[in-house]
Amino acid sequence: xxxxxxxxxxxxxxxxxxxxxxxxxxxxxxxxxxxxxxxxxxxxxxxxxxxxxxxxxxxxxxxxxxxxxxxxxxxxxxxxxxxxxxxxxxxxxxxxxxxxxxxxxxxxxxxxxxxxxxxxxxxxxxxxxxxxxxxxxxxxxxxxxxxxxxxxxxxxxxxxxxxxxxxxxxxxxxxxxxxxxxxxxxxxxxxxxxxxxxxxxxxxxxxxxxxxxxxxxxxxxxxxxxxxxxxxxxxxxxxxxxxxxxxxxxxxxxxxxxxxxxxxxxxxxxxxxxxxxxxxxxxxxxxxxxxxxxxxxxxxxxxxxxxxxxxxxxxxxxxxxxxxxxxxxxxxxxxxxxxxxxxxxxxxxxxxxxxxxxxxxxxxxxxxxxxxxxxxxxxxxxxxxxxxxxxxxxxxxxxxxxxxxxxxxxxxxxxxxxxxxxxxxxxxxx
Numbered sequence: 001x002x003x004x005x006x007x008x009x010x011x012x013x014x015x016x017x018x019x020x021x022x023x024x025x026x027x028x029x030x031x032x033x034x035x036x037x038x039x040x041x042x043x044x045x046x047x048x049x050x051x052x053x054x055x056x057x058x059x060x061x062x063x064x065x066x067x068x069x070x071x072x073x074x075x076x077x078x079x080x081x082x083x084x085x086x087x088x089x090x091x092x093x094x095x096x097x098x099x100x101x102x103x104x105x106x107x108x109x110x111x112x113x114x115x116x117x118x119x120x121x122x123x124x125x126x127x128x129x130x131x132x133x134x135x136x137x138x139x140x141x142x143x144x145x146x147x148x149x150x151x152x153x154x155x156x157x158x159x160x161x162x163x164x165x166x167x168x169x170x171x172x173x174x175x176x177x178x179x180x181x182x183x184x185x186x187x188x189x190x191x192x193x194x195x196x197x198x199x200x201x202x203x204x205x206x207x208x209x210x211x212x213x214x215x216x217x218x219x220x221x222x223x224x225x226x227x228x229x230x231x232x233x234x235x236x237x238x239x240x241x242x243x244x245x246x247x248x249x250x251x252x253x254x255x256x257x258x259x260x261x262x263x264x265x266x267x268x269x270x271x272x273x274x275x276x277x278x279x280x281x282x283x284x285x286x287x288x289x290x291x292x293x294x295x296x297x298x299x300x301x302x303x304x305x306x307x308x309x310x311x312x313x314x315x316x317x318x319x320x321x322x323x324x325x326x327x328x329x330x331x332x333x334x335x336x337x338x339x340x341x342x343x344x345x346x347x348x349x350x351x352x353x354x355x356x357x358x359x360x361x362x363x364x365x366x367x368x369x370x371x372x373x374x375x376x377x378x379x380x381x382x383x384x385x386x387x388x389x390x391x392x393x394x395x396x397x398x399x400x401x402x403x404x405x406x407x408x409x410x411x412x413x414x415x416x417x418x419x420x421x422x423x424x425x426x427x428x429x430x
Contacts, residue, residue, distance in 0.1 A: 002119060002148065002169045007035035010145045010168035011113075016043050018110035021102075021137040022050040024076075025233075026176045026265040027130040029115040029147035030055050036113070040067040049107060051095070051133060051327070052076040054177035054265065060087060073098055073133070074327030075318070083324050092318065092370065095232065095262075095330040096289035099136035111167075112141035117154040119163045127159035127282070128152040129176065129274065130263040132232075135159065135284040143167040151175055153275035157282035178267045181215045181235055188351045189216040191384040196303060197221055199345055199380065199387065203251040204299040207231040207334045210265060213305055213349050221246055228252040229259040230297055232289055232330040236266040239273060253296045255281055262288040262330075289330045294337025295344070302338035302346045304331045306372070308360045311399035311418065313375035313390050315348060322368025335377050347380040348373065352407035359410040361402050363417035381405065396422040 037058035051074035059068040060082035070079050070088035082088040101107040116125035127134050146166040150173040193216030205228040208214035215237030222244040249257050262285040306317040318327050338344040379391040388401040403414040
């Protein structure tokens with residue numbers, strides 16, 4: 001039987017100059033974070049480490065400057081301004097390697113603040129929707145503050161933790177943060193979805209991430225057969241695909257019959273489906289995103305997106321110039337895993353223009369932009385205007401392939417850039 005305390009009492013164990021891990025995505029423990037923010041006058045230089053968090057992030061409010069420092073491992077909307085100021089920082093790191101930072105004391109965790117399901121009859125709680133990097137955090141933290149939420153689904157896999165490990169437990173009964181990417185799907189994403197669906201064979205294993213493009217792809221796959229899911233993350237788009245019968249997971253080599261993921265975020269409908277559902281298996285990101293594990297599955301299809309791509313195939317996915325926008329995440333883990341899988345296809349998908357109409361296919365990446373996926377790793381690039389296969393092509397050929405699937409309004413600009421860089425000579429071979 002757990003002895004619960006108040007959020008205010010629980011966060012009193014946190015001291016100045018400590019490093020505090022915050023559970024992420026739909027498992028963001030907002031109630032405890034507000035209680036911690038209320039101690040801002042008492043604390044100095046508390047380092048907060050986390051990947052994507054959802055909902056309020058009171059620790060980055062202007063009045064918390066000097067009390068908390070957001071050292072982000074993947075930049076989310078609610079911390080973006082802080083990370084790009086003297087109130088925070090950004091650590092570029094593959095998602096698969098973050099656990100290594102914790103376990104090997106490169107970033108040792110003093111306190112982990114997590115959100116878990118209610119304990120079962122044996123005293124075990126579940127990390128619920130986000131096992132990802134929370135597993136190594138709770139395995140290595142000196143102290144654990146657990147926000148036990150009646151509405152957190154109990155998920156299967158490697159996310160169980162016995163309540164005796166909790167230094168303090170706080171009971172809440174509140175909805176998880178919800179996101180609905182289906183609302184953001186436009187005609188552009190629908191067209192991209194159809195293009196990508198044409199590349200996917202029956203019996204493929206999918207990694208599709210979260211967002212409008214992944215959900216559009218899933219909507220276009222209902223007539224496929226015997227698909228499998230091994231993905232870093234997923235959202236509601238997976239539900240209808242599973243209901244259609246297209247997903248059986250029967251041809252996967254790793255965890256056949258199971259949807260494997262590190263975390264999930266969506267609407268309450270998704271969270272209800274996940275609760276105590278053995279068809280879904282959640283694991284640490286170091287395992288899910290391990291290239292050696294990924295490549296064992298057949299025909300791995302990795303679908304990723306980016307901020308911009310240059311004419312040689314260099315991909316920036318974590319920044320707009322030097323402004324840190326998101327993170328490295330698992331893009332390279334799965335791009336490489338898919339390329340090494342028998343029959344696998346790594347795919348980079350993007351709409352061709354920004355909201356202001358600028359081309360995302362550019363002659364050169366912006367000054368300060370980081371290369372997340374190198375041109376040597378690039379194979380398929382998909383936009384609403386078609387598919388380009390860059391594999392085995394030289395830089396000039398790649399440039400023309402990418403120009404072909406760029407927005408027509410930018411063809412002339414891109415062709416002038418190609419001629420300026422490579423000359424007007426057209427490669428004579430197929």
